[in-house]
Amino acid sequence: MHASYNCSGPKPKPWKRMTTFSDLKLDPKVLKAVHEAGYTAPTPIQAQAIPFALEGRDILGIAQTGTGKTASFTLPLITRLGRGRARARMPRSLVLAPTRELAAQVAENFDTYAKYTRLTKALLIGGVAFGEQDKLIDRGVDVLIATPGRLLDHFERGKLLLTGVEVMVVDEADRMLDMGFIPDIERIFGLTPFTRQTFFYSATMAPEIERITNTFLSNPARVEIARQATASETIAQELIELQATRRDTAAKLKRETLRSLINVEGDKLENAIIFCNRKVDVDIVSKSLIKHKFDAAPIHGDLDQSVRTRTLERFRAGELRLLIASDVAARGLDVPSVSHVFNFDLPSHPEDYVHRIGRTGRAGRSGKAISIMVPSDKKYLDAIEALLQKQLPRAAAPDVQAPVRVRHKDRPAKAEAAAPVDAKEDPAPPPSKPEQAVTPEPAAARNDPPQRRSQQRSNAGRDHAPRERGSNRDGAVIGMGDHVPDFLMREFRSA
Ligand code: AMP
Numbered sequence: 001m002h003a004s005y006n007c008s009g010p011k012p013k014p015w016k017r018m019t020t021f022s023d024l025k026l027d028p029k030v031l032k033a034v035h036e037a038g039y040t041a042p043t044p045i046q047a048q049a050i051p052f053a054l055e056g057r058d059i060l061g062i063a064q065t066g067t068g069k070t071a072s073f074t075l076p077l078i079t080r081l082g083r084g085r086a087r088a089r090m091p092r093s094l095v096l097a098p099t100r101e102l103a104a105q106v107a108e109n110f111d112t113y114a115k116y117t118r119l120t121k122a123l124l125i126g127g128v129a130f131g132e133q134d135k136l137i138d139r140g141v142d143v144l145i146a147t148p149g150r151l152l153d154h155f156e157r158g159k160l161l162l163t164g165v166e167v168m169v170v171d172e173a174d175r176m177l178d179m180g181f182i183p184d185i186e187r188i189f190g191l192t193p194f195t196r197q198t199f200f201y202s203a204t205m206a207p208e209i210e211r212i213t214n215t216f217l218s219n220p221a222r223v224e225i226a227r228q229a230t231a232s233e234t235i236a237q238e239l240i241e242l243q244a245t246r247r248d249t250a251a252k253l254k255r256e257t258l259r260s261l262i263n264v265e266g267d268k269l270e271n272a273i274i275f276c277n278r279k280v281d282v283d284i285v286s287k288s289l290i291k292h293k294f295d296a297a298p299i300h301g302d303l304d305q306s307v308r309t310r311t312l313e314r315f316r317a318g319e320l321r322l323l324i325a326s327d328v329a330a331r332g333l334d335v336p337s338v339s340h341v342f343n344f345d346l347p348s349h350p351e352d353y354v355h356r357i358g359r360t361g362r363a364g365r366s367g368k369a370i371s372i373m374v375p376s377d378k379k380y381l382d383a384i385e386a387l388l389q390k391q392l393p394r395a396a397a398p399d400v401q402a403p404v405r406v407r408h409k410d411r412p413a414k415a416e417a418a419a420p421v422d423a424k425e426d427p428a429p430p431p432s433k434p435e436q437a438v439t440p441e442p443a444a445a446r447n448d449p450p451q452r453r454s455q456q457r458s459n460a461g462r463d464h465a466p467r468e469r470g471s472n473r474d475g476a477v478i479g480m481g482d483h484v485p486d487f488l489m490r491e492f493r494s495a
Helices: 015-020 030-034 044-054 069-081 100-113 128-139 149-158 173-178 183-189 207-216 226-234 247-268 279-291 304-317 350-356 375-388 441-446 450-458
Strands: 059-062 091-095 122-123 143-146 167-170 195-203 221-224 233-243 272-274 295-301 322-325 340-343 369-375
Touching: 030 069, 030 100, 044 059, 044 069, 044 091, 044 128, 044 221, 044 226, 044 350, 059 069, 069 091, 069 167, 069 195, 091 149, 091 183, 100 122, 100 143, 100 304, 122 149, 122 221, 128 149, 128 272, 143 149, 149 183, 167 183, 173 183, 173 195, 173 207, 183 207, 247 279, 247 340, 247 369, 279 295, 295 304, 304 322, 340 350, 350 369, 350 375, 369 375
Parallel strands: 059 195, 059 221, 091 143, 091 167, 122 143, 167 195, 233 369, 272 322, 272 340, 295 322, 340 369
Antiparallel strands: none
């Protein structure tokens, strides 16, 4: 297992290779659960962080998803909380995650690793009624897992006291920064006792993050695992350069190319995540694929929480082959066996490229990441190649005119027939903004009075960007249902 994770800095020393879970002084109940989860050896971040964590040290973990970082804080957390009991409305530990999905994932991890203990947890995320969450908190919880906005909502309603927090975890702090959560995080730190132990995780160390860690962490043990850019040997990367220059034709050509690529991969493609930069394109690409009889579904922040959860469950269970996602929706999602990643758009932040392709080739498995680019993406490609310090291997574009062979999990016989390339398929999208966040409250709310912020929070996850008149944020025309005339969807150009 070690070989599948890359550690920054000098090559692993012999003692590191020999570290086993039993060396780590974890609670035997935790060890039993870890063994049952099928883990044979700790990952580098676990081997490095857990001893410090069990000594009571603060941890500054610089690592991203896929490194085993969740267990690196959850296992010592459970071990530490094994002694002692929770009091009503006073959680003993707090885990903050930037999105609902990530928070839910941490909760799932906790359930796995704490199954032989009697520790209790509550998950506080938006899109779920307050009542049930209140009841759990009232009973007393050992581990409270929350998104910052929902946690503060509970606090402001007087339902929660953070003065009993012994351990506080901040996961994916860089994402928190992107989403405008840092003031909330600072406030939450201030509500917990300064004697708490803090585990703070971030994939990057932006100056703002550095400032927070200097303020709120006490002599932390710094544990750093290299970004996945260096772990990509198991990922075959390809770049398809399309020559389309007009925005409307480019989008159509990209969709046709995507379909051909999926078909060319054939049965090697077990399942794939297809990334788009904008929510509007997540919807368009997904509708287009479904129309061409592919087994596909979208996931992004405007979809109802229950729909997102169901879609993810189906994808994880292997019942859905293609997941079309925005960066924020897919961030940190733990889907262990993705065979392919497609970048329908090259991401505008080069780190997102690394995150995206890191969804495949995980834990030593091989994977393939195929990116589609048009000439206007050149600046993004330059930034990605600068970050990776290498050129992405170019591959020839597949013949998009070829008849498209379709493989659909539920409809093998009928749908295997060639589906025609539909010249009149989905219209070119109007301009829209990249997705900012799946579940955050509006960043604009930062300077508003608490009452207003609270109201805005209650809308979090449903509507966190201002609506434009006559259209929703993804550009669909209101009142037209699904049947919008093409001319209404065309990009407007002023002289
Ligand atoms: P994370 O970085 O926390 O998102 O974890 C990535 C994946 O690695 C998850 O599917 C974990 O279940 C898995 N994992 C965590 N620790 C280990 C381990 N020691 N051995 C094998 N898999 C692990």
